[in-house]
Amino acid sequence: MRMTVIGTGYVGTVHAACMAGIGHDVLGVDIDAERVAALAAGRAPLHEKGLDALLARGTAAGRLRFTTSLTEAARFADLHFVCVGTPQRPDGDGADLRFVDAVVEGLGPRLRPGALVVGKSTVPVGTAARIRRRLTDLAPGTEVAWNPEFLREGAAVHDTMRPERLVLGVSSPRAETLLRAAYGPLLRRGVPVFTTDPATAELVKVASNAFLATKISFVNAMAEVCDAAGADVTLLARAMGADTRIGPRFLDPGLGFGGSCFPKDIRAFAARAEELGAGPAVAFLHEVDRINTRQRRRTVDRARALLGGGFAGRRVGVLGAAFKPGSDDVRDSPALAVAAAVAAEGGAVRVHDPQALDNARAAYPDLTYALDVPKACEDADLVLHLTQWPEYRALSPAALVPLVRTPTVLDARNCLDGRVWGAAGWAFHALGGPAAGGAS
Numbered sequence: 169m170r171m172t173v174i175g176t177g178y179v180g181t182v183h184a185a186c187m188a189g190i191g192h193d194v195l196g197v198d199i200d201a202e203r204v205a206a207l208a209a210g211r212a213p214l215h216e217k218g219l220d221a222l223l224a225r226g227t228a229a230g231r232l233r234f235t236t237s238l239t240e241a242a243r244f245a246d247l248h249f250v251c252v253g254t255p256q257r258p259d260g261d262g263a264d265l266r267f268v269d270a271v272v273e274g275l276g277p278r279l280r281p282g283a284l285v286v287g288k289s290t291v292p293v294g295t296a297a298r299i300r301r302r303l304t305d306l307a308p309g310t311e312v313a314w315n316p317e318f319l320r321e322g323a324a325v326h327d328t329m330r331p332e333r334l335v336l337g338v339s340s341p342r343a344e345t346l347l348r349a350a351y352g353p354l355l356r357r358g359v360p361v362f363t364t365d366p367a368t369a370e371l372v373k374v375a376s377n378a379f380l381a382t383k384i385s386f387v388n389a390m391a392e393v394c395d396a397a398g399a400d401v402t403l404l405a406r407a408m409g410a411d412t413r414i415g416p417r418f419l420d421p422g423l424g425f426g427g428s429c430f431p432k433d434i435r436a437f438a439a440r441a442e443e444l445g446a447g448p449a450v451a452f453l454h455e456v457d458r459i460n461t462r463q464r465r466r467t468v469d470r471a472r473a474l475l476g477g478g479f480a481g482r483r484v485g486v487l488g489a490a491f492k493p494g495s496d497d498v499r500d501s502p503a504l505a506v507a508a509a510v511a512a513e514g515g516a517v518r519v520h521d522p523q524a525l526d527n528a529r530a531a532y533p534d535l536t537y538a539l540d541v542p543k544a545c546e547d548a549d550l551v552l553h554l555t556q557w558p559e560y561r562a563l564s565p566a567a568l569v570p571l572v573r574t575p576t577v578l579d580a581r582n583c584l585d586g587r588v589w590g591a592a593g594w595a596f597h598a599l600g601g602p603a604a605g606g607a608s
């Protein structure tokens with residue numbers, strides 16, 4: 169099938185490469201000419217496992233091209249996936265839909281009758297209906313569907329090729345047939361499909377993110393109670409997670425969530441519910457957000473306490489800049505927020521990350537960066553573990569001891585092996601461990 173993918177960021181690049189990978193003819197579209205040129209030359213603008221190979225294969229086979237022209241897009245295909253960003257509005261909590269609207273205004277008048285516009289961007293419920301009304305004027309005889317994206321950064325190619333489910337929010341059997349044909353090779357692998365109306369599809373996405381964010385903030389709230397009570401939240405989470413009704417995933421106490429999705433999606437959800445008169449139903453999301461933000465402060469407070477009350481003149485090695493492992497995305501990264509807060513209080517911070525250093529430098533040019541872990545830890549009075557890269561779990565703590573000034577580490581992601589670090593001579597502290605107790 170021929171299809172376009174409009175917006176070639178994290179979602180669009182992966183979607184375009186995977187659709188070409190399963191045999192479709194794909195035209196990727198972006199307003200960022202530099203990005204389009206890089207993609208056309210086979211260079212991914214982001215780090216995702218397996219993406220480079222898929223891009224190379226798609227472009228070499230002639231099944232994957234890129235352009236900046238919506239006119240070319242409208243002529244190329246009658247199936248258009250919209251993957252542009254929907255960030256938080258600069259003036260409030262709601263979603264900024266200007267990129268989605270720009271696509272509708274730019275593509276609409278050029279669409280051929282029968283074209284299907286499929287939103288993948290995460291949007292407030294009601295957006296598909298609003299776009300459909302607009303396209304009734306701009307492009308009679310076209311249709312709108314919503315097919316939210318659930319990929320996880322860091323596993324984006326895997327999640328696109330083997331999704332846990334597909335949600336097809338459609339208004340006609342024809343739209344469903346087209347989407348089932350587009351995903352045919354995946355469906356033959358047995359991927360479950362949920363066919364809904366567009367509004368329900370929009371809501372499945374935000375409700376799922378809201379649920380996961382709530383689970384993370386729940387366990388972090390328990391961490392605060394454990395701190396106050398002298399209990400161990402790591403053990404508590406493990407014991408809770410053993411209950412199959414609860415499950416262990418997303419129940420890791422620590423620095424909390426960040427990135428370009430959860431924070432803005434829960435805010436936009438609460439704002440949209442408010443507009444619909446259902447604000448009280450999801451008012452708890454404000455608390456979920458507050459708990460999450462508080463974890464960054466808790467980490468800084470804990471680090472300051474470990475240094476005896478202040479950062480001024482102290483060296484702090486920071487392990488991690490990406491908002492999560494497997495990705496080079498630093499948007500709303502908890503790790504960088506903590507590093508910047510420590511630097512703002514006079515700490516001499518040196519940040520390492522296996523993949524995200526370029527993006528981190530662009531976002532926080534005033535921080536100092538290190539190309540390897542030893543350099544980040546050199547002469548450190550404290551090492552902060554802030555992104556749970558497997559590389560950091562594989563470190564030899566004994567090899568780092570001679571490099572640092574004081575072998576003290578704070579594991580804000582609760583995933584390093586405290587016994588191994590302790591045995592190597594480190595004073596090991598975890599955000600999930602007892603605040604005053606030292607080794608945990």
Ligand SMILES: NC(=O)c1ccc[n+]([C@@H]2O[C@H](COP(=O)([O-])OP(=O)(O)OC[C@H]3O[C@@H](n4cnc5c(N)ncnc54)[C@H](O)[C@@H]3O)[C@@H](O)[C@H]2O)c1
Nearest residue numbers: 175176177178179198199200252253254267270289290317
């Ligand atoms: N990143 C994720 O993990 C993820 C997962 C699921 C859903 N989503 C949702 O998917 C959407 C895209 O997210 P992302 O992280 O890929 O965003 P992104 O910011 O990485 O990419 C958006 C791209 O759209 C392009 N763009 C903007 N306006 C355009 C226009 N008028 N025409 C063509 N291109 C245009 C931008 O140049 C950019 O390359 C968002 O709604 C997001 O919430 C993201």
